[in-house]
Amino acid sequence: MKGEPKELKIKVNGKFFELRVRPKALLSDVLRKDLKLTGTKRGCLESTCGVCTVILDGKAVRSCSVLALQANGHEVTTIEGLAEEDKLHPIQEAFIKHGAIECGFCIPGRVMMAKALLDENPNPTREEVRLAMQGILCADSGYVKQIEAVEIAAEKMRGGE
C-alpha cells in the first residue's frame, strides 16, 4: 500500500537535498517531517484552508496537495527562506508593522502567497490582492489589515517608502 521509497532531489530555500520518500508522501509532510521546516503549517490536508502554501518554481501551491515526488528536480521556497539573515522581507515587515497578525497560524502560507503575487505582479489592484488572499482562510485577524499590509509591502518593494 505504501510503496517503496523513491529518491527525491529537491532544492529548498536555496539548499539542495537528496532524500528517499514514499510515493504517497505529501510535499508538506516532507517539508515538515523530514526537513523540519515546520513554518509551513499543517491545516486541513485537503486543499481548503491554504495555510500550507509554499512557492514551487515561482508559483504559490498548497503543499498538502502536491506529492513530494512531483517536486522532484524543482525548487521550493518556504517561509523560513524568506528573510535574509536577520533582515525580514518587506512583506513580513508590513505584516508586523500594520498589525495584520493575530494567532498567526495562516500567516506563513499567506505571506508566501503574497510573495508569489508580488513577484509576478508588483503593482496589484486591491481586487487582485483580494483574489490572492481568497485562497487562504483566516479565523481571527480578518482580511482587512492583511490586504492593506500586502499593498504597503508592494509599494515598498516597488521602491516607494
Next chain:
Amino acid sequence: MAGKKQKKAKAAEEATAAVVLKEVEYSIIGKPMPRVDAKAKVTGEAKYAADIEVADMLWGAIKRSPYPHARILHIDTSKAERLPGVKGVTTGKDFGGFKWGWSRETRDEEPLATTKVRYLYEGVAAVAAIDEDIAEEACELIEVEYEPLPGVFDPFEAMKEGAPLVHEDRPGNICLEYHWDFGDVEKAFAGSYLVREDNFQTPRMAKGYIEPPAIIAYWPDATHLTVHAAKGSPYFPYRILSNCFNLPLSNVRIIQPFIGSDFGGTKNDMINGDFAAPMLAKKAGKAVKIVYTQFDELTTCLRRHPMWINIKTGVTKDGKLKAIQIKLISDGGAYTRMSPLTHFLAGSGMTLPYNLPNFKTDIYCYFTNNPSSAAMRGHGMYHTRFAGDVQLDIIAEELGIDPVEIRLRNAIKNPKPGQIYETINKVHIATCGIEECIEKAAEAIKWKGRTKGKTIMGSKAYGIGFAAGTFLSGAKLSGHNACAAIVRICEDGSVNLLSGATDVGQGSETVLCAIAAEVLGIELKDIDVKKVDTEFTPVDPGTYGSRVTVLAGEATKNAAEDAKRQLLEFAAQEFGIKPEEIEIKDKKAFAKANPNMSIPWARLVRMACYTTPGMVIIGRGQSSRGVSVKGLTEFTKGEGDFGTNYSFTAQAQEVEVDLETGVVKCTDNSVIAHDCGFPLNPPAVDTQVQGGAYHPGVGAALYCEFKMDKGLTLNPNLVDYKLPRAYEAPMTEVIHVITNDPYGPFGAKEASEGSTCTAPPAVINAIRDATGVWIKDLPATPEKVFWALREKKEKEKK
C-alpha cells in the same frame, strides 16, 4: 464614495483624538504597539502544537465509531497489536471507569467510550506507532462489535415520550432546564400597547479556527506527566489529567505552545486525543503525538448549540420595552459539556443592553446523538441577542419608529461615576457606552440622510440594518476564577512576566507586557512574557469568557506595582526621601519634587539586587475582581454578575441582495462602534473587532451551518462548510467609545466578543431594509432569501 472616505477619515480622527487624551497620561498603554509575538509568527519560527517534536516520538491515531448510537459489545485489539511498528494500544477500559465533565455535577463522558457510543465517530480505542500511517492502519485492524441503537437527532425527537435515551439515567433526554421569572410579565403584557411573538433559529456552527487540535504527551518518569497541547485554557487539562491519571497537580506539566485561535469549546475542553496520548505514552514508554485532521475537528469536536427561540415582547406606544418572555429549546448533543453555562448566558444576558423591567424565560437543552455542543464566541448571548434585536426592528416597523430611535429610547444610560446600574436579574454595570455607540454608528453611516427602504440598481437591492449588543468581560462563575501574575526583575533590568493566561491570537501577551512596562516605567521590549508552563506559571482559569485582559491584566498590574514598590523602597533609601515621593518613568527613577534627583532604571535594579546580598525582586499580584463584586452567579436562579464588567457594541451594516439569485453580500459600508472601556492597544482592538468578531458574525449571518443527516455531518470540510474568505469579508470602520470602567485595568473591558453578536441581527435587518423580507432562521442562505422573495412577490400579486 468620496463623502464616505472623508467621513471615515473624520471618524478615525475623532477616535484617535479620544485615544490621544489618554496618551498624555500613559507612556505605552492606549497607543498602537506592535505585537510582541509577531516576528516569531511571520518568520515561521513560532511552534504550534503540531510543530513540536520530541526525540523518539510515536504517532497516535484514534479508532472511531461508525455508529451515532450503539452499544459496544466487544473490542479486539490483538490484530492491531501484532502489526509491526505498533508500540501501544489503548481502549476506554484502561481508564478504570474515569468520567469527566465541565463541572462536578456534569461528569458524564469517558476518555474513550467503553459501553456505549453516543455520537458518530466517538473514539473507542487508540494506537501509537512509529509513524502516522502505521497508526492509522492499526486502527483499521481493531475489531469492535456493536449493537446499533435507534438514535435521536434533534431536540424535538429527543423530547418525545418513549424516545431512545442518550443517557439511560437522564429521563426525557433533558440535559438541563432553567425557569426564571423576574417582575411580572403577564401584567406587563396586559398593559402593553403592542405584544409581538416571533420564532427564531440559530444553527449548529463550527468554531472556525484553522489549526486543528494537537497534543504531545510523555512521562519523564513514572509519576510525572508532560503535555504540549493546542489548548487555550491549559489549566483545564492540568486539573482533568491530574484526576484521570491520579497524579498530584505538582506532577502534571502542561506546556503551552503557540495557539492557532480558539473560539471556545474544544480548545478549552478535552477531546479523545487529549486522554489517549498520555495513556499511550504511559503504555509505550515514549512520547506520543496525536494531530487531528480538519475532518476530525469538524465531525467530532465541539460546536455552537443550535437553538430554537420563541420570543414574546411587550412595548409601550413609544416603543419602550415592558416585558420579554423567552422559550428556548436547544440541542446539546451527546454530552453535557458547557451547556449549563451557555444557557445561563443565553437567558441571563437578555437584560442587556436595553432597560428591561420584566423578564421571564423557560430554557430546555436536550441530549441528542449529535456531536456535543459547547461555548462559542459570543457564548450563549449571541443567540438571544439575535432574536431580540431582529424582533426590535419588527416592532419598530409596526410602531412606525426609526430603528435607531427605538434603540436609543431603550438603551441603558451610562451610569454617572460612582453609580451602578442594576438589571432586574441583578447584573451590575458601572459603565455603559451603548447610547454613544448607537449614536456614533448612526452618524458614521449617515443614518439620517439614508434612503429608507430598498434602493434597487439592476437586479441588486441595497439596504442598511442596525443592531446593538453586549458581552461580559472577566467571566465570574465559580471560585477558581481569579488570576495571578509574577513579575521578576532580572539584575540587568530586564523583566520576566509569568502569568497563567494564554494568548490564542487575541494579543494578550502584548497587552500584559504593556501593562507591566507601563507600571514599571520601562519599555515594551524590556518585558519577556512566558507562555503557560504549569510547573512555573500561576494557576489561571484560561482564555474564555473574555476574561484575560480584565483579570490577568489586573493581576499583572498588581504584580508590577508590587515589584515597583520594592524598587521604590530602595530608591527612597538612596535619595533619603519617602517611596511615595518617587516615580519611575522612561527608565529612570526620580524624585517627583526634583526630577534632577534621578537614577537610571538599570542602575537602580542592579544596586537593589546587589546591595542587599540575596535580594531578589519578585512582584506578586492577583486579580481582586474575578470572584466577587456582588457575589457569585446563581446559575439556577438566573441572576447575579456573570461578568466583572460589560462591553457594548452598535453596528450599522449595508447589504447587497441579488433579487434574482437570493445571494446576499455585506458591502464595505459598515460601521462598528465599540465600548471596550478603554482600548489598551487600539489596533489590536480593531483587528479583533474586524476579524475576530465582525467576519465570524458575517459568517454566522450568511454562510455557516453544519448540515446533518441522522448524526452524520454532511459538510465536514472548509469549502462545503463555508467560512468568510477575503471576498466575503468586508472592510469595516471601527469607532472606539471610551467609558473607562472602574473594574478593569486602565479602564478596560472586554474587546470584541460582544461585536460578534451584532453582525447577524444587523445583516438580517439590512436584508429586510433592502427587500422587505424577514429571515428568521440563520444563516440567510441564497435559497432561503430566494424563496422568501418569491413568496413575497406572490402575496403582492394577490
